[in-house]
Amino acid sequence: MMQNIYLLEDDPIYREFLTQQLNNIMMIEALPFQLQLATGDPQAIMTDLTEQTPHAAIFFLDIEIKDSTISGIDVATFIREHVPAADIIFVTNHPESALLIVTHKIMPLDLIQKDLSADTCAAMIHQDLLDIAQRMTHADELITYSLAGTIHTVALAELSYLMTVPGDPGTLNLISDRETAEFHGNLNDYESRYPQLFRCHKSYLVNLAKVTAFDVKKRQLTFAHAAPAEVSFRKVASLRKQLLER
Structure with missing residues (x-):
């Protein structure tokens, strides 16, 4: 699955340097990334994310943006609210802003200082992209969700199901062997991202x-570590078939 990279840098010369480094690394390593947008305008990134909200993306952000009331911290806060599994790397001359990064619960993957040598910056970017690509190779083994600005992961092998909270379709319950969690989410989104799970009911996505x-008569699934899940009438035949073919 291809993942987009966004670059925010107000200095056009340094933006070109970063663009060249990203393109070179992606080409040499054959990484599943593409540069979606390289800009000095924070609003351009936020507008793009509003028009097409990805579940995951990679962001390289400057912090202080010349001639803008929107800082890189503001953009990162927006990203955390709209892109649950975003990877954020700050590339900045203002490492003193690290406290703001912490207080806003942004949790960046890295913070690269511009006063480092070009080779050192390039090496750090290279390693960050390799780390993200390596994690993506194991993405099918994990399910992720965002809670209070923190990205959590659960092994799919331990997940019993996701269910919509009754009366609140924008909130999901996750039930696994080791934990339960309640968070904002959409069951349709998880169904498309995790085709290995089965939609047995409009309110349940099960492993x-x-x-x-x-129990075919009761239309009910039983789990070792979770309460039973309801099965809709129209899903009974396909569910029975899949269980018999396991």
């Missing part, structure tokens, strides 16, 4: 590997 029994 069939965790099912211990299926």
Whole structure:
């Protein structure tokens, strides 16, 4: 799956340097990334994310943006609210802003200082991209969710199901062997991102590997570490078939 990279840098010369480094690294390493936008305008990034909100993306952000009332910290805060699994790398002359990064719960992947040598900056960017690519190779083994600005991961092998909270379709419950969690999310989004899960009901997205029994008459799935899940009438036949073919 291709992942977009966004670059915010107000100095056109340094922006070109970063653009060249990113393109060279992506080409040499054959990474599954593409440069979506390189700009000195913070609003351009926020507008792009509003028009097409990805689940994950990579952001290289300057902090102090000349002639703008919007800082890189503001953009990062916006990203954390709109792109749950974003990777944020600050590239800045203002490492003293680290306290703001902490207080805004941005949790960047890295902070690269511009006063480092060009080779050192390039090496740090290279390693960050390799780390993200390596994590992506194992993404199918994990399910992620965002809670209070923090990205959490759960092994799919431990997940029983996701369910919509009754009366609140914008909130989901995650039930796994080790934890339960309630967070803002959309079941349709998780269904498209994790095709290995089964939509047995409009309110349930289940891991069939965790099912211990299926009562066809009651239309109910049983799990070892979770309460039963309801099955809609129209899903009974396909669910029964998949369970028998496991």
